[in-house]
Amino acid sequence: RTFAPNFTDEELAAAIGYAHLRGVRVYVTVNTLVHDRELPALAHYLVMLYGIGADAILLQDAGVAALAREIVPDLPRHASTQCTITDRDGVIRAHEAGFERVVLARELGMAEVDSLFAIPESERPGIEIFVHGALCYAYSGQCLLSSVIGGRSGNRGMCAQPCRKPYALVSGKPDRFGRIHGEERLALEDSYLLSTRDLCLYPNLGEVLKRPFAALKIEGRMRSPDYVAIVVSRYRTALDGLATGSFTPRQEDREDLEVAFSRGFSTGYLFGDRGPALMGRCRPGNRGLYLGSVESGRSGELRIIPAARTVPGPGDGLVGRDPGTGEEQGFILRGTVEQTGRELVVRQQTGCRRGMELYLTRSARLEREAAAILQAPGPVGRFPLTIDITLLVEPGLPLLISGSIRVPGGSILMVRHEGAFVPEPARERPTTGEEISRQIRKTGESAFRVGEFSLTYPGGLFIPVGRLNSFRREFLDLSQQALIAARRPAADLMQKAEARMEELAGMLAQTPPCRRRTVPQLAVISDDLESTTAALAAGCNQVLFEPADDCLSPGAAIAAALRPPGAAGRIVWKWPQVPPPGFTPRACSVLPGLHDAGLAGVMVDGPGAAATIRRTLPCLEVTGGPGLNIFNHLAIRAYRDLFTGVTLSPELSSRDSAELLQRAAGTCPGVKTGMLVQGNLEAMVTADNLLDLVPDGDRRGNHRFGLLDATGRIFPVHVDCSGKSHIANASELCLLDYLPDLAASGVDFLIIDARNRGPDYAGLMTAVYREALDATAWITGRPGVPDPVPGLKERIREMARGGITAGHFVRGLAEE
Structure with missing residues (x-):
């Protein structure tokens, strides 16, 4: 992570050697998205990792995965949880792409995981899951919230964790352009609406190990050495006990895990936790271990009704919290705690009073244990x-x-x-x-x-x-x-890797041919038949139709939308960014009939779904959506067997997208490229149904909802028919001014996102961009022609939701 004290190359080599001497493998995360300009340095880094004996690398970027496969083919590759692999299609495609292991999305339930183990072992990679640590609110790899708020991209290791900030849920009636008016703040008990509890599967390890997982993962980044020592120790002891049949979960161990760090524990989606069992909306930080409620807090004495087996000792840190006001009173325990009947008695001034909840946030005993683990000499005993x-x-x-x-x-x-x-x-x-x-x-x-x-x-x-x-x-x-x-490659293998790296560096140093300036096609994403008809009538070249009720009956709304009377244009079926369980096979079953009826293609956001469509109907055009996270031309090249077109990441700047498009023109000219130019960017997709929080009295069928942050911005919220929440950026992307630049870069199609905006927005916004694109002299950069932007932009402002921004296209992402 960017803000972590990461290893230097020398430290990493020493750490890998240290681990290998103890029989421990080291997997290195290279799971960020990479710009074209960074590829030469990345190639050197991959060869360095190969040379120092890394056992595998974890990857997100398809271009980086292809680069690693080409330069260091003997270095095993694992698909990071950032790849958003949620189904058998994704697992099988990862295997076809040469990944030896996949880290599943944390949103899967155990039944879904079991279905993946039904894939023959020869046709799938090893499967890895998280068992402990922080949970992301959104699907990893599909979250742009930190990026759109402050430019710090989670896809670049810089997430600022906006999900741990306070928000209010607001609702109001939509106007003709889908904007909330007269919004009212809903009366909710908690404020940290996006803050999850921490995952803890310690009590469930016996059930977990009934499956042949390749590895179990503890999230330990940005945590102290003491945390890592205690958490790993408890899980290692449990796994050793399970191997010999002697493991029984101990309440004391679970409490130690809570003291180490806890936002409250959950067994996560894997074991069916949802709502309050998954979310910790009352506070976003470490809670510690709940010891019990304060029965009395007289001067110099504190009496507690215990709720845990752990009894605090001298040197421990405790915090009393008022559940009503949130007020906290912390203190260090100086003496021992007396146990009198059903009470614990602390005899010292604490500042706590009756009714407060007492938490243990620091344990001197665990600190001593962690120090002993960290100072233990030799091969750590377990793995000589x-x-x-x-x-x-x-x-x-x-x-x-x-x-x-x-x-x-x-x-x-x-x-x-x-x-x-x-x-x-x-x-x-x-x-x-x-x-x-x-x-x-x-x-x-x-x-x-x-x-x-x-x-x-x-x-x-x-x-x-x-x-x-x-x-x-x-x-x-x-x-x-x-x-x-x-454990390191032989000299001849290193020489070959370095030669391949130098060859790539030479290729990247060459100036690629410029793409031919063209007037891009115009596409509109819609979610209802009326908006589809309006966009086609206003002159868009194709509609990317994502029916609102698609997960209930895939293809039914598409069939109704094909060739609407009086309009000409292509209909492309846009699938959900994260399809619900069972969606892909049901959707594929109706594809041949839809294709015969005039369906022009399908847009999907995952390579697994694309591969399945290709096997089902090879002649059908398949376009990649923004969820593919296309960040460099090597990613396009890696996907050219699957996609006839791809949408570039909305996190790219004008400089980065221009370089990508220029290089892609020389390496994969047959793949069309598109960019989002208008609409509120989808900043989050989450399996949590935010609208379950709406009180019954505030549930009105014609109301829209949003998240109000501390600055007064409202982030629109929509829940799809599978119960997933979609959170959009508060401001609307608008790249109208930059259409000549986009045309000069050679982009093939531009996308307006009109979902949840209604037919008036879809039709009128399409008309604005159609008029701009039809101003051919301006689009093609002819000097001295009138600039149509001022008048058109005023029309956009009249429809925009939350104001307009050029976003990352102008500002770029934060780099430090």
Whole structure:
């Protein structure tokens, strides 16, 4: 992450070596989106990771994945949770793309996960899930909220966590352009409407391990070493116990996890938690462990009705919180806590009073335990590597030792070392075989434990203990170096990787041909038949129709929209950005009939769905939506077997999009490119139904809803027919001024997002852009022609929701 104290290259190499000596694999996250201008540096980074022995890399960007496959094909690739893989189509496509593992989206339930394990093992990668730590409110990889608010993109490792900020839910009647008027703030108990609890599957590990997961993941980024030590320790002990059949979840361990850090725990979507069981809307930060309510808070004494087994001790940090006002009173426990009957008694001034809730936020005991873990010498005990030793001691010859190391994964590493010391016949007491064996078997703080030991020794020789010890240390050091080297690529493989990297650098250094300036086509995203008809009548070239009730009966509304009377234009079926379970097979079953009726194509936001459509109906045009996160030309090249067109990421600046389009023209000219130019960008897609919070008395069928932030901006909220919430940016994107620049860059189609805006907006906004695009002399940059923007832009302002902005196209993303 950008704001974390990340490893230097040297520190990372040392960390990987340290882990490998302890039988531990290291996977490196490279799961951010990458600009074209950053690709040469990224190529060097990938070769560096390969060279220092990284066991795998986690990726999000399709272009980066293709680059890694080309330059360092032997470096395993894992698909990050940022890839938003939610179904069998995504899992199978990841396997086809060469990924060895996928980290599933955290929104899947166990039944959905089980369906993925039904895929034959030969046709899918390994499957990994999160079991502990912070939860994102939105689908990872599909969240632009931090980006649109402050330019800090979660897709670039810079999320500012706006989901942990306070919001109010407002509602009001929509006007003819879908804008809320006369909004009223709904009376809700809590303010942190987007703040999730933390995931904790510790009590559920037995059920989790009934499935053949490749790995279980703890979210430990931006957390202290103490947190990592305690959390990993509890899960490691549990997994070891499950392996031997001796594990029973301990309440004490779960409470320790809460003290380490907790916003309140949830078993997440995986075990069916929803609403209050998933969300921690009352406060966004660490709560600690709830100890109980304060029964009395007289001067110098505090009596608590305990709600936990943990009893605080001297040096612990405690906080009393007033559940009504939110007032907090913290203190450090100086003495011991007395247990009297059903009460705990603290005898010191605390400032707490009756009715407060008492939380343990810092444990001196856990700090001591974490310090002991962090200071533990040697190979951490759990994962020492077995080394079988053969030692040859003969008169007149140097000591000769060989070792056979059982490396994780099953391979055997052989190490041989000849010492400089030559033993001589003993003048007095000779060194015995037992003494030699005892000294050589000592492994101290090394990564090894001795397995089989074979000694060939005729006896009668004298070897000083110091010589044996130094010889053993030399051998163990040599073995450790050999072990680290064995996990790194051979010299010839590194040379090939570096040669491929240099070849790519040369290719990227070349100036690509400019795309031909064209007048782009105009597309409109609509969600109802009336808006579709209005957009086509106003002159758009195609409608990307995403019917509001599509998840209930896929294709029914599309059939009604095809070739509406009196209008000419293409109808493309836009699928939900994150399709609900079962949607893709049902939708694919009706595709042939819709295609026969005139369907021009399908727009999807995932490569898995695209691959399934290709298998179903190879002749159908498939366009990639904004959810693909196209950030560089290599991503377009990687998807050219799936998509006939792609939509560029709305996070790209004019400079970045122009370079991308220029490079794409030379490498994948057959793929059309599009950009969003008008509408409130979809900033979040979340599996949480925000409108479940609406009190019954405020549920009015004709009302629209939004989130009001502390600055007074309203972010429109829409819940689709599958219960997912869609949160749009408060301001409306408008790139009307930049149409000549977009035409010069060679973009093929421009998109107006008219969802939830009604037919008046869809028709009138289409007419504005149609008029601008028809001003051919202006669009093509002919000097001295009238500028139509001022008049057209005024018409846009009359319809815009929340004002207009050129967004990232002008400002770009924050880079530091």
